[in-house]
Amino acid sequence: MAPVAPRSGDAIFASVERVNAELFTLTYGAMVRQLLTDLEEVEEVNNQLDQMGYNIGVRLVDEFLAKSNVSRCVDFKETAEVIAKVGFKMFLGVTASVSNWDAEGTTCSIILEDNPLVDFVELPDTCQGLYYCNILSGVIRGALEMVSMKTEVTWLRDMLRGDDAFELQVKLLKQVPEEYPYKDDE
Amino acid sequence: MAAIYSLYIINKSGGLIFYKDYGSAGRMDTNDSLRLASLWHSMHAISQQLSPVSGCMGIELLQADTFDLHCFQSLTGTKFFVVCEPGTPHMEGLLKHIYELYTDYVLKNPFYEMEMPIRCELFDVNLAQAVQKDRVALLGR
Numbered sequence: 256m257a258p259v260a261p262r263s264g265d266a267i268f269a270s271v272e273r274v275n276a277e278l279f280t281l282t283y284g285a286m287v288r289q290l291l292t293d294l295e296e297v298e299e300v301n302n303q304l305d306q307m308g309y310n311i312g313v314r315l316v317d318e319f320l321a322k323s324n325v326s327r328c329v330d331f332k333e334t335a336e337v338i339a340k341v342g343f344k345m346f347l348g349v350t351a352s353v354s355n356w357d358a359e360g361t362t363c364s365i366i367l368e369d370n371p372l373v374d375f376v377e378l379p380d381t382c383q384g385l386y387y388c389n390i391l392s393g394v395i396r397g398a399l400e401m402v403s404m405k406t407e408v409t410w411l412r413d414m415l416r417g418d419d420a421f422e423l424q425v426k427l428l429k430q431v432p433e434e435y436p437y438k439d440d441e
Numbered sequence: 442m443a444a445i446y447s448l449y450i451i452n453k454s455g456g457l458i459f460y461k462d463y464g465s466a467g468r469m470d471t472n473d474s475l476r477l478a479s480l481w482h483s484m485h486a487i488s489q490q491l492s493p494v495s496g497c498m499g500i501e502l503l504q505a506d507t508f509d510l511h512c513f514q515s516l517t518g519t520k521f522f523v524v525c526e527p528g529t530p531h532m533e534g535l536l537k538h539i540y541e542l543y544t545d546y547v548l549k550n551p552f553y554e555m556e557m558p559i560r561c562e563l564f565d566v567n568l569a570q571a572v573q574k575d576r577v578a579l580l581g582r
Contacts, residue, residue, distance in 0.1 A: 313555060314548040320516050321537075321544045327516060401517045 264344025308393020316398035453518030455482030
């Protein structure tokens, strides 16, 4: 069977069932508010959001691979492009861009101009250390871990803190390929 | 007469998480199916090392005189393989479809624990429909 061509983020986004965007924004907001009430510490909430994102990411990646038909990425640069152009488009309906590559090609920035999670949101003074969209960093980390890449994802710019865009720094720590049970030296 | 004899799904560590057989021939008990799954997992891994060309993704098709075995491995390491009658067409398409059903009815079920045996009724129902549709399409030819 001839390999199926990868689908664009737009095509997949158009083909899935959609839900009211405001419902999504409200649900996410309610979740963050509840976490703040339950955990009280802003740092704890950041960690919890990241953990939730991780649990989503490990499941989301198979959905992404099944719907988009992408083949194995040749290098991390291709991985980042695929996440930004196909992944973000498919799940959030926004196109992100990739920039700020370092010399080794292991660290880059994914920039989001538009972010449906933060529609209508303003951070109060009491929550200044909060990374409201930290779920996104967990999702990327979890998804990449399932395809053998250990990464560190941090926020460089956050529009809720006064910056002009959302910038996520994705750093590839190491590639952990599958462990084969049979090796020559055993 | 079923064109598909059985379906297996194994997780990235080689553990059997789903087994369904469709014919009276080759029906096996739990222990045998577990053993077969881990055997296949190892063979699949060894085949990647045996390849003279680098970048081999493992066995996709095994043809014997009485059956064919089609295997699909996702980039996350989960393997879906089906044992069927020799020459059964469109098995790769069916496996891809089963992968999509897995991402929908198994992974999106919040009560399903990753890498554990699949016990999702919605998955069973939709899988049966997919296999039935495939069977009907084959008979119609």
